[in-house]
Amino acid sequence: MPLNRNTLIRIxxxxxxxxxxxxxxxxxxxxxxxxDALYDYEGISSISTRTIQRDIELMRGDKLGYYAPIVVxxxxxxxxxxxxxxxxxxxxxxxxLAELSSAMDIIKHYNGFQSMAGQEDILARMxxxxxxxxxxxxVIFIETNARLKGLNFLSNLYDHIVKKNPIVVxxxxxxxxxxxxxxxxxxxxxxxxxxxxxxxxxxxxNDIQTIALDRMLAVSKDEKGTYVENTFFDPSIYLDEMVxxxxxxxxQKEVVTLWVDADQAPYVLTKPMHSSQRxxxxxxxxxxxxxxxVILNLELERLILGxxxxxxxxTPRLLRHRIAQAILLAATRYQM
DNA sequence: CTGTTCCTCTCAAACTGAGG
DNA sequence: CCTCAGTTTGAGAGGAACAG
Numbered sequence: 001m002p003l004n005r006n007t008l009i010r011i012x013x014x015x016x017x018x019x020x021x022x023x024x025x026x027x028x029x030x031x032x033x034x035x036d037a038l039y040d041y042e043g044i045s046s047i048s049t050r051t052i053q054r055d056i057e058l059m060r061g062d063k064l065g066y067y068a069p070i071v072v073x074x075x076x077x078x079x080x081x082x083x084x085x086x087x088x089x090x091x092x093x094x095x096x097l098a099e100l101s102s103a104m105d106i107i108k109h110y111n112g113f114q115s116m117a118g119q120e121d122i123l124a125r126m127x128x129x130x131x132x133x134x135x136x137x138x139v140i141f142i143e144t145n146a147r148l149k150g151l152n153f154l155s156n157l158y159d160h161i162v163k164k165n166p167i168v169v170x171x172x173x174x175x176x177x178x179x180x181x182x183x184x185x186x187x188x189x190x191x192x193x194x195x196x197x198x199x200x201x202x203x204x205x206n207d208i209q210t211i212a213l214d215r216m217l218a219v220s221k222d223e224k225g226t227y228v229e230n231t232f233f234d235p236s237i238y239l240d241e242m243v244x245x246x247x248x249x250x251x252q253k254e255v256v257t258l259w260v261d262a263d264q265a266p267y268v269l270t271k272p273m274h275s276s277q278r279x280x281x282x283x284x285x286x287x288x289x290x291x292x293x294v295i296l297n298l299e300l301e302r303l304i305l306g307x308x309x310x311x312x313x314x315t316p317r318l319l320r321h322r323i324a325q326a327i328l329l330a331a332t333r334y335q336m
Numbered sequence: 337c338t339g340t341t342c343c344t345c346t347c348a349a350a351c352t353g354a355g356g
Numbered sequence: 357c358c359t360c361a362g363t364t365t366g367a368g369a370g371g372a373a374c375a376g
Binding site for chain 3: 049
């Protein structure tokens, strides 16, 4: 039910009036109150009694889901039968919540693209409000990191990519004490693990650079530079070949064979580690053998290490060795 | 029966927003 | 800017309930 602003103002005014129970409200009083309110808000000077009657009808009815218990006493005084009733205290309906939640999800995806300052705050407060109204307890936890640094560069970078501008990025990596300056041709933005990354070509390095937005200090258009078109990779294939975002442009996909114990097998099967994941073998004890065809990178190693003792890398040998080294080192750290 | 109040229904004018 | 469709609003007719 689409409501216009005037109607909302009138309904809110009527609700406020009916709450002031020390006064008796006739239809004419309500009309006058709405007229005053509308004049304040919108500069509208006159509304008819009929309009107020229609508003009361609307409040009583199910169109808005209010079901307001408005009764008429002594044939002319309007009041709420339940003194505690207020349309402003009504919980949102399940449908309202569902629609709001999905709208919030969509907005959140574009969070970083908005130029409005403080928008994350508004979203967070709105979400909090919605969840509070729903059950006084947050029941859905969505993985977000609205406070993430660098999100303010997102829309800026997006523009540069679309306009094919060469850019200058000031950057400080986690393991570097001083700032670096990159001259880049930006190609695409990718989100991974709640962090945003820029993939761009660096002429100096003659390679594709992957730069986390949260390590960026400044981004601007490189007025003197020239934009190098992306002839290096097909974005959809490039990103599909790996877990995460970092890779050497020259590296090739490799077949990774993994043994997964019975405990974790169902989880890995229902949530594949990568789109190339295939089930190779099911053992009698419930453990399984999987294969992946991916670029070997740090993110893959982290993913495998995340499963701890539940996964064993069979091949390739290099990866098996690196994982073994990491686990051995970890084990020695824990020895008393 | 009459008058009053509340409510519903209908109609037309005014307004609003989308699209050309 | 104009047109057009849809919505909102105001006005009036008339019915139901009820008191006097």
